[in-house]
Amino acid sequence: MRVHKLTFAALAVAAGFSLTACQSGDGASGQAGSSPAATASSASTGSSSGGSGQGGGATSTGKPAAGKPSAGNPSAGAASGGKGTAAGTGSAENGKGGKCRTDELTITALDNTIDGDPNGTVAVELKNRGSRECTLSGFAGVDLKTNAGSLSAQRTGEAGGPAVLKPGKTVGLGVTFPLNTSGGSGVRITGLVVTPPGETKSVTLAWPGAATLPVTDGSGSPVKVGPIGSAGQGE
Structure with missing residues (x-):
């Protein structure tokens, strides 16, 4: 009778180890399967958002930073001053003493x-x-x-x-x-x-x-x- 009890206990312990091993294997497999999908989704979202934000900013505004000359006309202020000076000189030449x-x-x-x-x-x-x-x-x-x-x-x-x-x-x-x-x-x-x-x-x-x-x-x-x-x- 003592021998039967020891055998039953050994079988119970073995069954417990087998069940634990199966559960542990299923969890690892689930994590390994879900991780690549989450990483790809995150990378795709980041790339799409970053590209749209940068491209939209350059195309929609196209404005230079405040206080800086426009790229199309970098010397607009100087040109305006030059014209003012030139007009004054012409007036003097055509006026008194000409x-x-x-x-x-x-x-x-x-x-x-x-x-x-x-x-x-x-x-x-x-x-x-x-x-x-x-x-x-x-x-x-x-x-x-x-x-x-x-x-x-x-x-x-x-x-x-x-x-x-x-x-x-x-x-x-x-x-x-x-x-x-x-x-x-x-x-x-x-x-x-x-x-x-x-x-x-x-x-x-x-x-x-x-x-x-x-x-x-x-x-x-x-x-x-x-x-x-x-x-x-x-x-």
Whole structure:
């Protein structure tokens, strides 16, 4: 009877070990099977969320950080300042002290010959009829129109400093020429062409001086023009 009890107890212990081993094997298998699935799901979710967040931020906003210039126009502030400076400079050049333009001047000519003088003189006056102050300096271009063709005056004298003309003010220059005392018909003068200094636009005036010039041998022009400010002082 004692032998049967010991055998039953041994069988019971063996059965207990067998049941425990089976339960332990099932748990390990469950953990091993579920872990890869959870890891893959987590990785997939993280990748999708991260890609969408980063891509959406760059595409939807496209804005630079506050206080930084735009990538498309990195120097917008400097360009604006440069334009402001350039506009100011242009205004100064076109304003006070700028060159007198032909269209801003009223140009007239009058006979200024002195009796007994061997040469005749014509004074050309340039009046500022504009609304701004302007300057004239150097020599004007002077040409006489004659029945024998155009005759350009030669410059004489030294050009002084610029003449500053306020609106309504006038400056003159002198044109001298030989008087025809030969008794012959000479060369008939039909007009006077004046081009202000530094300009290309000319003004044609009636000739106010003696009607003719003496015939010369053609060696140089007998007509002289003085600088701005030399009215009556062509020689």
